[in-house]
Ligand SMILES: O=C(O)CCC(=O)C(=O)O
């Protein structure tokens with residue numbers, strides 16, 4: 278675990294560097310370099326041949342709730358990667374140096390909505406720790422209901438089934454899982470444990486609750502935004518420890534039994550960014566509006582620039598978007614959008630793991646009674662093979678749920694198809710006070726206040 282803590286800290290540190298300096302994200306295997314020149318974006322691409330082509334794309338408008346610049350300007354199918362800490366960072370924080378850690382890579386899967394694949398987001402040790410922590414904590418049945426339907430009848434508006442979950446809260450010291458090594462302190466999810474962690478009062482406080490590469494996505498998203506967070510003071514307090522993320526909800530660990538699933542939904546609740554990690558390598562997440570044309574592999578000829586960037590398709594028009602964004606029914610939008618919302622022959626993005634895509638050719642999407650009127654819920658059956666994204670344990674997807682006006686972007690609708698085998702995921706949501714009011718849970722807010730008062 279120690280090693281993964283070091284890795285997590287290293288990556289967190291380097292990613293906070295990336296926030297400060299464009300140079301900290303390096304071009305990678307695809308050798309795509311992006312630079313901004315005035316209001317235009319120049320994308321230079323070079324492949325195996327020595328020649329390179331350059332072309333100019335219009336700069337996307339600044340989206341305070343969207344991806345950071347280095348991701349927003351990444352074309353579908355293109356990949357960037359996290360870099361190791363700069364020498365000065367390493368010198369300042371010798372404990373974060375880990376020669377083995379090569380960071381995560383981030384590939385754009387879809388442009389409208391913004392969906393990314395984060396490869397190797399979590400080390401296998403982080404994954405094991407999370408699953409073990411969740412098991413020891415105990416998982417409860419997840420029974421989310423649409424429309425607050427009455428009794429516990431399984432058929433009453435349940436949109437999630439065969440699913441169990443728990444939340445990992447680094448601020449909840451009482452329910453900390455003891456480390457076998459006697460180190461004390463919670464160490465979930467690659468959290469950064471203080472070197473001198475002897476179980477003192479501050480153990481676990483202000484720890485990173487998400488593995489560093491995931492944190493980086495969120496961190497950069499936050500750093501480029503104009504969002505206000507509920508705790509400006511906390512921001513100040515965090516200034517000296519930029520490698521720590523504390524603006525996320527607790528991490529949710531969920532397990533699906535074989536046959537479990539989760540109906541179409543928008544993550545809502547002001548969760549402008551979702552980072553979902555596949556812990557045991559079973560996928561099944563489907564985005565019916567995902568417009569990608571790549572499969573996440575760097576070497577795919579057809580993953581080349583710009584397809585999907587300016588597809589120009591609508592999702593049922595401004596009006597329906599507004600209506601649903603202001604509390605309408607997700608499924609109603611899905612129905613509306615199907616009339617013109619799909620890119621021909623693409624039909625969304627399907628995430629598949631070790632279970633293989635065949636597992637979903639006979640599987641139907643979970644169908645809750647409230648959405649049975651949707652006649653195209655088996656769209657995943659028509660997903661273009663190029664839009665089937667293969668994940669491995671520890672890979673994550675990150676998607677941005679709100680549009681530029683702060684309305685829910687219904688194109689991020691997604692579901693977990695009925696899974697053929699046990700599936701484990703960990704999800705971290707990032708919220709904006711502008712969307713929700715005070716950030717995170719009241720309990721966390723209170724504890725942050727206390728921590729700030731104690732340390733300032
Ligand atoms: O299990 C999945 O693939 C999706 C989970 C999800 O959408 C959620 O927890 O909000």
Ligand SMILES: [Fe+2]
Pocket residue numbers: 542543544691
């Ligand atoms: Fe979701």
